[in-house]
Amino acid sequence: MKKQICIVGSGTSGLQLAYALKEDFVVTVIHASSAEKIRSGRVMSTQVHFGTTRARESRFHMPKWDDSNPLKSIHITIGTQKLFTGMLKEDALSVDQRLYYSACMNDLESNGVTFRQFKLTTEYLEQLVDDYDLVIDCTGKSGPLFPFPIISELSPFDMPQRKCITGYFLGIKPNVPLGVNVTVLPETGEMFEIPAVTEQGPVTILFIMAVPDKELDTFKGVKDHIEFTMQMKQSVQKFFPEIYRRMNIEEFALTDENAFLQVAINPEIRKPYLTFNDKLIVGCGDSVFLNDPITGQGCNLSSYCAEQLYETLIDYKHDKWDENLGETYWDRTKEYVKEVTEWTNAMTQPLPQHVVQLLMNGAKNQEQADRIAEWFADPKSAHEAFFQKQGSN
Ligand SMILES: Cc1cc2nc3c(=O)[nH]c(=O)nc-3n(C[C@H](O)[C@H](O)[C@H](O)COP(=O)(O)OP(=O)(O)OC[C@H]3O[C@@H](n4cnc5c(N)ncnc54)[C@H](O)[C@@H]3O)c2cc1C
Known part of the structure; x- marks a missing residue:
């Protein structure tokens, strides 16, 4: 039995x-x-389901999704300085x-x-x-x-290191090549822009990770979808000008009234x-x-x-x-x-100097940029870069 x-x-x-x-x-x-x-x-x-996760989904015959526009890259910006676009070895999907x-x-x-x-x-x-x-x-x-x-x-x-503020939006022209766009604002927080597949078709996720009580932590008390959209627009304009330039203000809206979330883990x-x-x-x-x-x-x-x-x-x-x-x-x-x-x-903590140096090297060397993109798909390599072979990855 x-x-x-x-x-x-x-x-x-x-x-x-x-x-x-x-x-x-x-x-x-x-x-x-x-x-x-x-x-x-x-x-x-x-x-974001990276290559190995997608391979497991295939192995176990899980449903297939429209992957005509897969995520191929990770874009990295620090402050307002775009450093590089690293290419993933395998397509990812959100x-x-x-x-x-x-x-x-x-x-x-x-x-x-x-x-x-x-x-x-x-x-x-x-x-x-x-x-x-x-x-x-x-x-x-x-x-x-x-x-x-x-x-x-x-x-x-013993407390959350970030406030997670996320919404699924229409009205943002995707970055090219399509991928996850990571912007780090040192000591303030991060923005992850993620092109995603939804019931309404392709949309853009804007995901702010705000260090509690710092400048990005501006969504306190925001409860309804209209207020949330307004606050997101203001935050993007102020802190993420490159994304703001790709925003069509007339079309910028949540995909639906339930497409936003605030949580801290x-x-x-x-x-x-x-x-x-x-x-x-x-x-x-x-x-x-x-x-x-x-x-x-x-x-x-x-x-x-x-x-x-x-x-x-x-x-x-x-x-x-x-x-x-x-x-x-x-x-x-x-x-x-x-x-x-x-x-x-x-x-979640200030980046060690040798990691900042690796990121800077990515701006000058495409192979290094690709290696850093792969940190997200293969977290073992990220761990190695952070803790083991300092400066060599
Ligand atoms: C804001 C945010 C952003 C994130 N971004 C990413 C990202 O970019 N990439 C990534 O890989 N991960 C991300 N994650 C994490 C990811 O969503 C989770 O790690 C993943 O969903 C965990 O899967 P799970 O099955 O453990 O739990 P869940 O997906 O949370 O599922 C748990 C399920 O259990 C059910 N449940 C709970 N309690 C009970 C109960 N008592 N009785 C019956 N059912 C119950 C719930 O209803 C739910 O359906 C993010 C998480 C958050 C909150």
């Missing part, structure tokens, strides 16, 4: 796991909102999670995965754990539901398994590996860990599911989690 797995949460990690596991196990997904409510609701995030999640949920349901809609609370955990061979906590940044232990050396902050890394009522429980994605969005790694790390968890469960398919399985999963993921986390945490 196939083992029964319950995945709590239908985000990036929960959905990829459901696709990966559905052939070998009986999979149930518990989700707080219906696919329709997600599709027509508030944006949840920004996202698909609005409202579209992505709802399409995956409907597709999975029509392919034999059971969906149960309710917001799980801790009082039902014992019952749930009894009912399945394994529960996987994929509850994202609002989780975890289970008390996975915090790893203090990878969780150095306190990064926290946890050991992703524990025993609860004598059963193994594992966590995947933001519920256990929650980083600041500043390096755009959340979806990619969630996808990486989901694949590692899948491989581990397949290896243990006919064995007992206990702490050994949990430890194997953690052994397979911990190095990558550590590299992503240390790099991401470093990016």
